[in-house]
Amino acid sequence: MFDRKHSCVVVVGAQWGDEGKGKLVDVLAEQADVVVRYQGGANAGHTVVVGDRQFVLHQIPSGILHAGAICVVGNGVVLDPETFFAELDELGGQGIDVAGRLFISDRAHVVLPYHKLLDQASEKHQQIGTTGRGIGPTYEDKIGRRGVRVADLCRAETARAMLAERVERANALLQLLGSAQRASLEEHLELVERLSVRLRPLATDTGRLVFRALRDGRRVLMEGAQGALLDVDHGTYPFVTSSNTTAGGAAIGAGIGPTEIDGVLGVVKAYTTRVGNGPLPTEAKGEVESRLRDLGGEFGATTGRPRRCGWFDATVVRYSVRVNGLTGLAVTKLDVLDSFDEIPVGVSYRLDGEECDDVPSDVELLERVEPVYETLPGWGKSTTSARRLADLPPQARAYLDRLQDLAGAPIRYVSVGTRRDQIIEV
Numbered sequence: 342m343f344d345r346k347h348s349c350v351v352v353v354g355a356q357w358g359d360e361g362k363g364k365l366v367d368v369l370a371e372q373a374d375v376v377v378r379y380q381g382g383a384n385a386g387h388t389v390v391v392g393d394r395q396f397v398l399h400q401i402p403s404g405i406l407h408a409g410a411i412c413v414v415g416n417g418v419v420l421d422p423e424t425f426f427a428e429l430d431e432l433g434g435q436g437i438d439v440a441g442r443l444f445i446s447d448r449a450h451v452v453l454p455y456h457k458l459l460d461q462a463s464e465k466h467q468q469i470g471t472t473g474r475g476i477g478p479t480y481e482d483k484i485g486r487r488g489v490r491v492a493d494l495c496r497a498e499t500a501r502a503m504l505a506e507r508v509e510r511a512n513a514l515l516q517l518l519g520s521a522q523r524a525s526l527e528e529h530l531e532l533v534e535r536l537s538v539r540l541r542p543l544a545t546d547t548g549r550l551v552f553r554a555l556r557d558g559r560r561v562l563m564e565g566a567q568g569a570l571l572d573v574d575h576g577t578y579p580f581v582t583s584s585n586t587t588a589g590g591a592a593i594g595a596g597i598g599p600t601e602i603d604g605v606l607g608v609v610k611a612y613t614t615r616v617g618n619g620p621l622p623t624e625a626k627g628e629v630e631s632r633l634r635d636l637g638g639e640f641g642a643t644t645g646r647p648r649r650c651g652w653f654d655a656t657v658v659r660y661s662v663r664v665n666g667l668t669g670l671a672v673t674k675l676d677v678l679d680s681f682d683e684i685p686v687g688v689s690y691r692l693d694g695e696e697c698d699d700v701p702s703d704v705e706l707l708e709r710v711e712p713v714y715e716t717l718p719g720w721g722k723s724t725t726s727a728r729r730l731a732d733l734p735p736q737a738r739a740y741l742d743r744l745q746d747l748a749g750a751p752i753r754y755v756s757v758g759t760r761r762d763q764i765i766e767v
């Protein structure tokens with residue numbers, strides 16, 4: 342994706358999350374100078390496998406495993422400082438040195454314990470199936486202009502005054518929501534006291550850092566979290582996360598202008614998964630779903646929940662190409678389909694007897710659509726050692742060609758296993 346004309350590339354999930362963004366960011370970070378996470382928070386779980394070691398990153402960019410990469414948590418992220426430092430310490434324990442190359446935007450909003458209580462209390466009223474990480478309430482506070490930012494935490498006096506007011510407000514809300522839980526001001530003050538010391542040296546104007554890197558001819562990779570169908574504007578609202586997961590969010594969440602972005606890589610699984618509630622038109626049932634789940638290891642990297650599984654939905658990916666402006670696709674987990682005799686692909690929908698080739702805005706309509714399937718022959722061979730397209734069985738290549746035609750964007754990468762080296766560059 343990087344070349345002389347492309348120095349700022351965004352990696353986004355083009356389905357419902359967990360497409361393998363972490364793996365692709367790790368692969369591409371080899372060529373990048375700066376890697377920026379631009380939205381979401383500890384709801385994300387990005388898995389990177391290097392040799393026989395597995396790393397699950399939630400808030401730290403997946404570029405961190407490359408010693409030369411500068412990693413940035415952008416202003417669009419909602420930062421949970423407690424779990425952020427736990428993640429950092431775990432990486433340190435695994436021998437990953439981040440000293441001097443990890444920065445956090447001082448404009449990023451902070452997830453506090455009361456946000457998590459509110460997230461859990463809200464779930465009792467509206468079952469979205471959130472990760473319970475306080476994401477929605479933190480973004481609500483940001484938009485409501487009552488958020489607490491990293492810059493605020495760095496100033497002890499300001500933080501104390503803000504917290505007294507915010508905790509009282511959160512407790513009133515918890516009561517309104519019928520929750521017996523209450524946030525403790527002491528716990529918040531202690532947390533801030535303990536973590537602001539560690540936060541201060543990492544906090545900076547990261548938008549300026551990224552801007553300067555681009556101006557100096559450096560390569561910048563932007564790492565999205567979640568997927569297009571979880572975008573608060575373009576996803577299956579209200580069954581979405583609370584941020585703009587699509588590529589437009591990258592400029593805002595990293596603090597640069599949209600004209601800096603040269604390419605957008607959409608990561609898609611060779612099939613479809615979703616965690617949490619909401620429509621999933623090509624969801625498989627019974628044994629087929631369990632087989633996909635077992636073969637793909639489809640259990641949430643953050644919550645451990647079993648992922649709902651189904652066939653590739655070309656309508657969703659076509660839509661994702663449109664709302665993200667995708668310039669390329671990375672198809673992951675092709676190897677998971679190795680043993681299937683036949684592979685259905687959802688090519689469009691039928692809605693009340695009419696053909697429908699786009700994702701309807703109304704979630705109730707999307708619940709009602711019936712996918713139109715085309716069945717492609719399987720290849721019945723392992724693809725895990727393929728490193729060039731030519732190494733793949735002809736049926737696997739035909740499968741990829743069909744996905745590319747239906748999606749309307751060129752396939753640039755094919756992933757055939759969890760490990761860093763199990764990748765085909767097209």
Ligand code: GDP
Pocket residue numbers: 354358359360361362363364385386387388389390637638642673674675676677756757758759
């Ligand atoms: P992300 O949230 O988009 O980064 O994706 P996750 O890490 O949550 O989920 C993707 C899972 O699939 C992880 O366990 C990866 O190790 C794994 N994975 C990624 N690419 C491949 C692949 O090509 N084949 C197989 N079998 N697993 C893969």
Ligand code: IMO
Pocket residue numbers: 354357358359360384385386387469470471472473474475476477565566567568571580581582583615616617618642
């Ligand atoms: P990565 O980055 C898959 C889903 C939750 C829920 C909805 C709202 O690993 O792809 P939230 O906690 O964000 O308010 O939950 O979004 N969700 C994800 N699903 N992958 C993720 O992240 C997700 N992050 C949130 O399951 O349905």
Ligand code: MG
Pocket residue numbers: 358359360385386387388642
């Ligand atoms: Mg994930």
